[in-house]
Amino acid sequence: SNAVFPNPFSNKIQLNLHENSIVKVYNSLGIILDEYKFDKGEQQFNTETLVNGIYILSIQSKSGTEYIKLLKN
Secondary structure, eight states: OOEEEOSSBSSEEEEEESSOEEEEEEETTSOEEEEEEEOSEEEEEEOTTSOSEEEEEEEEETTEEEEEEEEEO
């Protein structure tokens, strides 16, 4: 599976992706907040503007979609 860290996170999320992927960030209500297109390998994105709480990350690639629950605190 893909590596996502740290969890809990604060100002950024690091990814280690096995394939080119579309990464979407959802809040706890399932509303999409951000969408990124990343190449495989190590990537990161800024999360300073997200309020503290629970988020769902979806990582969509040709192999399928993985969902990861993350906490910001």
